[in-house]
Amino acid sequence: MGRVPGSPPALAPSCRHSEQLRQAVAGKTILITGASFGIGRAAALLLAEAGAEVLLLARSGDELAELATAIRANGGKASSYELDLSKPADLAPVAAQIRAAHPRIDIIISNAGKSIRRPVLQSGEKQDLDRLLAVNFSGPAALLLALVPRMVAQGGGQIVNVSSVSAGPPPLPRWGAYQSSKAGFDLWFKSLGTELRGRGVRVCSVYLPLVRTRMIAPTPAYRFAPALTPHEAAEAVAYALVYPKVQRVAPWWMKSLELAALLLPGPLGHLLSGLETLEFRLSRRQKR
Ligand SMILES: NC(=O)c1ccc[n+]([C@@H]2O[C@H](COP(=O)([O-])OP(=O)(O)OC[C@H]3O[C@@H](n4cnc5c(N)ncnc54)[C@H](OP(=O)(O)O)[C@@H]3O)[C@@H](O)[C@H]2O)c1
CATH class of the missing domain: 1.20.5 (Single alpha-helices involved in coiled-coils or other helix-helix interfaces)
Known part of the structure; x- marks a missing residue:
């Protein structure tokens, strides 16, 4: 464990030991939301390479199918599920399909998310708060509510929330909708974790610093800021899987x-x- 050589110093704890990761996830079924791009995609590749069966979920069906094909061509196991987490009516049938196709889900990585940076007084007209709460809070929460009872019934499992350092204080100007949706979900998630700990379900929040994905591309100030690569961020998620008792993974x-x-x-x-x-x-x- 330690920092990734060549990456900015100590941006996040990470797991780079493929054998440790293999021991933690080989043969397990892992659902990854937001697997079509960025961190979710990198996590899917890393975990499939380590021997996990990955269930890929996002809106972009073509990207998911392409990723699943690449994983299978490499000898891995993958299936894809198209779902817009901001549309509650679409969720139940997809969750039912996942439950029917996979008798067991060992790990869920709740990663899908969206960010908007805008002054709060300009955000009302664009409905930023509603849109971000749907993708970053209520959608992911509803998906967990549909899948976690099975995890409890099967005797336990692990859920990882891919969160942000900005889910914590201080409150940053122009990030109100993003920050509050991530912070709100994280609090809900921790509450769920406290309820389910005695029933074998472990939860961990991974608070990532900047990661160079399409999410930060619209913010000019981030162009030259130090940032993890998506693969390095996936290694931070892997850290949580290798050490399932850890409840928080964050930069120092x-x-x-x-x-x-x-x-x-x-x-x-x-x-x-x-x-x-x-x-x-x-x-x-x-x-x-
Ligand atoms: N990049 C950063 O600096 C950073 C830092 C800290 C935390 N994070 C967190 O890391 C997570 C992944 O972000 P990323 O940087 O990898 O961004 P990204 O490259 O934009 O990927 C976001 C993923 O979420 C999915 N998604 C977005 N809206 C969705 C919806 N309505 N329904 C289902 N899936 C949806 C996207 O897939 P589709 O578009 O195909 O639906 C995509 O796969 C997010 O939760 C983000 O808050 C990112």
């Missing part, structure tokens, strides 16, 4: 950030508000 500095928000809310809020004012003025000047 996340605790410092949480502590600073707790102990110095005034100065930190002042700093963030100053940065927001600067960005607001710059964007107004550019528009003129």
Whole structure:
């Protein structure tokens, strides 16, 4: 275990030992949401390579089918399920199909998600909060509600929430809808974990820093910021599977950030508000 050589220092704990990962997941059935792109896709490739049967879920059917074909061509086991998590009516039939096709699901990786960065006063018209709550909170929660009773009945399993360092404090300007949807789901998820611990279901939240996927592409400020590759992020998820008792996987500095928000809310809020004012003025000047 340790940092990935060549990656920015200590961005997240990760598992790079393929033998340890093989021991943890070979022969297991793992459902991965948001498997068509980015971190979910990288996790599917990593876990299939380690001998797991992967169930791939997302909206983009072509990408999922292509990924499943590539995994099978490499000797792995994969099947794909098309689902828009923001459409509750579509969820029950897909969940029933998954339950019927797979007598056992050992691990669920709740990874699908969406981010929007926009000033809060401009977000009402675009319904940012509703849209993000559907993809990042209520949709993933409904999917777990449809699948976890089976996990309990089979005697246990593991669920990993692919979350963000920004699911914790401090509250960042322009990220209100994203941050609150990720934080809300994470709290719900932990509550579920506390309820189910005695029944053999373990949960772990993986708080990722920036990861270079299509999700961060629209934010110019992130173009040159240090970021994990999707594969490195998948290795952080793998860490949670190799150490199933761990409930939190996060970069070391996340605790410092949480502590600073707790102990110095005034100065930190002042700093963030100053940065927001600067960005607001710059964007107004550019528009003129
Ligand atoms: N990138 C980062 O810097 C970063 C940092 C911290 C945490 N994260 C978290 O990591 C997770 C994966 O993000 P990523 O960076 O890999 O982004 P990504 O490349 O955009 O992938 C997002 C995945 O979620 C799926 N998805 C989006 N909306 C969906 C919907 N309505 N129904 C079903 N699936 C949906 C997408 O598939 P379809 O479009 O095919 O549906 C895609 O497979 C997210 O939960 C994100 O919050 C990302």
